Amino acid sequence: MQWSKIGLGAGQLGSDSLPDEQAAQLVLGAIDAGITLFDTARGYGRSEARLGQIVKGRRAQIALVTKVGYGVAGVADWTYDAVAQGVDEALRTLGTDYLDAALLHSCSEEILARHDCTQALLDAKAAGKLRCIGYSGENAALKRALHTACFDVLECSVSLCDQRVLHEVLPQARERGVHVIAKRALANAPWRFARCPTGDYVEEYWWRWTTMKLQDLFGDLPPAVAALRFAAFAPGVSSVLVGTTRLDHLLLARDALSQGPLPSWQVEAVRARFVACDPGWWVGQI
Numbered sequence: 001m002q003w004s005k006i007g008l009g010a011g012q013l014g015s016d017s018l019p020d021e022q023a024a025q026l027v028l029g030a031i032d033a034g035i036t037l038f039d040t041a042r043g044y045g046r047s048e049a050r051l052g053q054i055v056k057g058r059r060a061q062i063a064l065v066t067k068v069g070y071g072v073a074g075v076a077d078w079t080y081d082a083v084a085q086g087v088d089e090a091l092r093t094l095g096t097d098y099l100d101a102a103l104l105h106s107c108s109e110e111i112l113a114r115h116d117c118t119q120a121l122l123d124a125k126a127a128g129k130l131r132c133i134g135y136s137g138e139n140a141a142l143k144r145a146l147h148t149a150c151f152d153v154l155e156c157s158v159s160l161c162d163q164r165v166l167h168e169v170l171p172q173a174r175e176r177g178v179h180v181i182a183k184r185a186l187a188n189a190p191w192r193f194a195r196c197p198t199g200d201y202v203e204e205y206w207w208r209w210t211t212m213k214l215q216d217l218f219g220d221l222p223p224a225v226a227a228l229r230f231a232a233f234a235p236g237v238s239s240v241l242v243g244t245t246r247l248d249h250l251l252l253a254r255d256a257l258s259q260g261p262l263p264s265w266q267v268e269a270v271r272a273r274f275v276a277c278d279p280g281w282w283v284g285q286i
């Protein structure tokens, strides 16, 4: 299965506040629109179960990526068994006999160094349960994962507001033939909020967005379109995720990518603005 350039980040699919009917319309509408990549995790509430239910009969048309390492009853988190059984449970929940990828879900550098969790992924891949294996996370642990020769896929934040990976990770991943899935590619759409929201995932990006005043560089281009074209065509990025509850937002994202990369002067200006404004702690956000 070819992974589409745009994928549905199925985090929001796990929420009880999303009605079943809207969840089904979102996923089936995405497949009908040619979106084949679906990114979930055992930690995303009802997401895996819902996805499994909705894609019954369409499995061959899509790529399923999930994340493991924790939350298996009676098993210590971040052990060989937690990963191995997490994969087996994901297969059952998603109603499939293979996953396109399973990723270690943001474990620390120390856990990666122990290698038992990675070995569990390798064994599941050798058993035909996984097509690809990888790591999802940021900063030092992401860099360690990059140098763990056995990973096929890395998932990390890449956006207007999260740019360090552009030079610290993506070139090396590209050189090694490692696929990179860009998460939070919209930077959680901080432009929606006139004031910094509280208790929302977007706060740190809101501050960065407000500090950089990037809208000046985009003119009439809607920020969501600029953000997606920036992240999706960053050299080394294979696919971008959009986390949404709305099919119209997903289709807007697909259409944005059909416009191709931003002009190179704009890309350079956005990158220069990030470097100029980074106070030294604008590191990757999980």
Ligand SMILES: NC(=O)c1ccc[n+]([C@@H]2O[C@H](COP(=O)([O-])OP(=O)(O)OC[C@H]3O[C@@H](n4cnc5c(N)ncnc54)[C@H](OP(=O)(O)O)[C@@H]3O)[C@@H](O)[C@H]2O)c1
Residues within 6 Å of the ligand: 008, 009, 010, 011, 012, 039, 040, 067, 105, 106, 136, 137, 155, 183, 184, 185, 186, 187, 188, 189, 192, 201, 224, 241, 242, 243, 244, 245, 246, 249, 250, 252, 253, 286
């Ligand atoms: N591995 C990890 O630790 C990890 C961490 C974070 C995320 N992820 C993955 O990455 C995916 C995406 O991350 P994310 O959802 O946090 O960030 P995101 O995709 O950057 O932003 C999602 C937010 O943007 C809004 N949005 C989407 N399209 C929009 C548009 N055209 N205009 C305005 N707002 C729009 C969505 O609201 P609406 O529902 O209204 O569209 C949602 O609130 C997740 O679903 C998950 O699969 C993984």
